[in-house]
Amino acid sequence: MCATCGCGPDSKTTYQLVDKDENNGHDHNHQHLHSHEHSHTHDHDEKHNHSHPEKKVIDVEQDILQQNNLLAERNRGYFDAKNILALNLVSSPGSGKTSLLERTLIDLKNELEFVVIEGDQQTNNDANRIAETGTRVTQINTGKGCHLDAHMVLHALQGLKPKDNSVMFIENVGNLVCPAMFDLGEKERVVIISVTEGDDKPLKYPDMFYSSTLCIINKTDLLPYVPFDIEKVKANAKKVNHHLEIIEVSCTSGEGLDKWYKWLKSKVLQPEVVC
Amino acid sequence: MHELSIVMGIIKIAEDYAKAADAQFIDEIELDIGALSGIDMQSMEFAWTQAIKGTMLNGTTKKINTILAKAKCLDCEAEFEIKNYFDACPACGEHLIAIMQGKELKVKSLLVS
Ligand SMILES: Nc1nc2c(ncn2[C@@H]2O[C@H](COP(=O)(O)OP(=O)(O)O)[C@@H](O)[C@H]2O)c(=O)[nH]1
Numbered sequence: 001m002c003a004t005c006g007c008g009p010d011s012k013t014t015y016q017l018v019d020k021d022e023n024n025g026h027d028h029n030h031q032h033l034h035s036h037e038h039s040h041t042h043d044h045d046e047k048h049n050h051s052h053p054e055k056k057v058i059d060v061e062q063d064i065l066q067q068n069n070l071l072a073e074r075n076r077g078y079f080d081a082k083n084i085l086a087l088n089l090v091s092s093p094g095s096g097k098t099s100l101l102e103r104t105l106i107d108l109k110n111e112l113e114f115v116v117i118e119g120d121q122q123t124n125n126d127a128n129r130i131a132e133t134g135t136r137v138t139q140i141n142t143g144k145g146c147h148l149d150a151h152m153v154l155h156a157l158q159g160l161k162p163k164d165n166s167v168m169f170i171e172n173v174g175n176l177v178c179p180a181m182f183d184l185g186e187k188e189r190v191v192i193i194s195v196t197e198g199d200d201k202p203l204k205y206p207d208m209f210y211s212s213t214l215c216i217i218n219k220t221d222l223l224p225y226v227p228f229d230i231e232k233v234k235a236n237a238k239k240v241n242h243h244l245e246i247i248e249v250s251c252t253s254g255e256g257l258d259k260w261y262k263w264l265k266s267k268v269l270q271p272e273v274v275c
Numbered sequence: 276m277h278e279l280s281i282v283m284g285i286i287k288i289a290e291d292y293a294k295a296a297d298a299q300f301i302d303e304i305e306l307d308i309g310a311l312s313g314i315d316m317q318s319m320e321f322a323w324t325q326a327i328k329g330t331m332l333n334g335t336t337k338k339i340n341t342i343l344a345k346a347k348c349l350d351c352e353a354e355f356e357i358k359n360y361f362d363a364c365p366a367c368g369e370h371l372i373a374i375m376q377g378k379e380l381k382v383k384s385l386l387v388s
């Protein structure tokens with residue numbers, strides 16, 4: 001059992017590099033069975049007390065997310081060293097994360113180098129969609145796990161070997177609650193909602209909107225058909241997080257994507273080259 | 276149900292510390308949980324009863340300190356308790372607030388024997 005993601009023996013996380021020509025064939029399915037010592041134990045209590053059962057208090061004062069946070073910082077160090085821009089995409093199922101990636105990977109193919117990690121409980125469907133665009137992608141299947149964590153991303157990176165100066169998209173498991181607490185080491189967190197969802201979503205799932213840096217409102221082509229007050233959703237999102245940037249797009253019509261591309265390119269850092 | 280991951284994290288921390296102190300039993304565990312930590316207490320209780328079986332926390336008394344959330348208004352500098360991220364400043368009605376307390380999530384202490 002892996003203590004970081006809490007997965008039981010019946011729900012092992014798997015990692016599969018999916019390529020375009022052999023969508024399903026490829027047998028690089030790594031079962032993650034080892035348990036590493038990513039953590040440390042304190043042994044400042046060397047004086048053993050052999051007069052049990054005497055009671056004593058241990059001041060622990062340890063953040064419960066510390067193990068994930070340390071691994072996230074390690075991922076972040078790897079991204080920084082390779083000048084990789086890592087983005088964590090979060091939303092409810094069906095808001096359009098994979099659609100946004102498909103459009104972006106094709107439209108910006110000649111301008112940026114991309115690599116993708118797909119997180120789903122089951123299936124390689126999303127990785128297959130990404131592989132169709134010609135982009136290198138690893139699918140993580142979390143089994144029963146409802147979010148990605150830094151430990152899973154670390155293992156996905158081992159097979160993926162992203163190039164220096166690339167843009168890495170990590171599509172999280174579709175869920176607006178659980179992924180909020182787990183830093184993956186990303187530079188930016190992008191939350192996506194679509195106009196077919198309620199305009200009170202930022203108020204119902206505030207943790208996700210609080211922890212994100214950009215909010216994309218997708219499926220604006222459907223606005224004439226649904227009772228969705230776009231100004232209200234923006235105001236609600238800003239109430240939760242006044243730093244949040246908001247971009248409206250339609251992955252179907254392409255409307256607004258130019259603003260998203262502009263935002264993305266503004267985040268790409270030029271490497272500080274030393275000759 | 277990320278609460279299960281959280282409980283697994285708690286078990287790992289508690290067992291590591293208890294073993295390092297050469298303890299056989301964990302009689303009590305004290306947790307600090309902020310009101311805005313993202314933990315749903317009912318889910319936490321459920322995950323707890325599921326996950327502690329066969330661990331050193333089986334039978335341990337759990338003491339939870341709920342840490343109230345506090346924010347400071349960036350406009351008028353008032354400090355106040357909040358229940359939600361989207362609460363407005365009670366003094367000036369603005370939403371430009373900075374959260375100062377309430378996101379805690381930690382194992383504070385253990386009583387071992
Ligand atoms: N009308 C409309 N449908 C969209 C748009 N973007 C995505 N969809 C549809 O929404 C569904 C879910 O999209 P997907 O990208 O798989 O969502 P994900 O679960 O967040 O990855 C698919 O049927 C898409 O075709 C959009 O801008 N407009």
Ligand SMILES: [Mg+2]
Nearest residue numbers: 097098126171
């Ligand atoms: Mg998807």
Ligand SMILES: [Zn+2]
Nearest residue numbers: 034036151155
């Ligand atoms: Zn591992």
Ligand SMILES: [Zn+2]
Nearest residue numbers: 242243349371
């Ligand atoms: Zn601010």
Ligand SMILES: [Zn+2]
Nearest residue numbers: 146178276277
């Ligand atoms: Zn969950």
Ligand SMILES: [Zn+2]
Nearest residue numbers: 348351364367
């Ligand atoms: Zn104020």
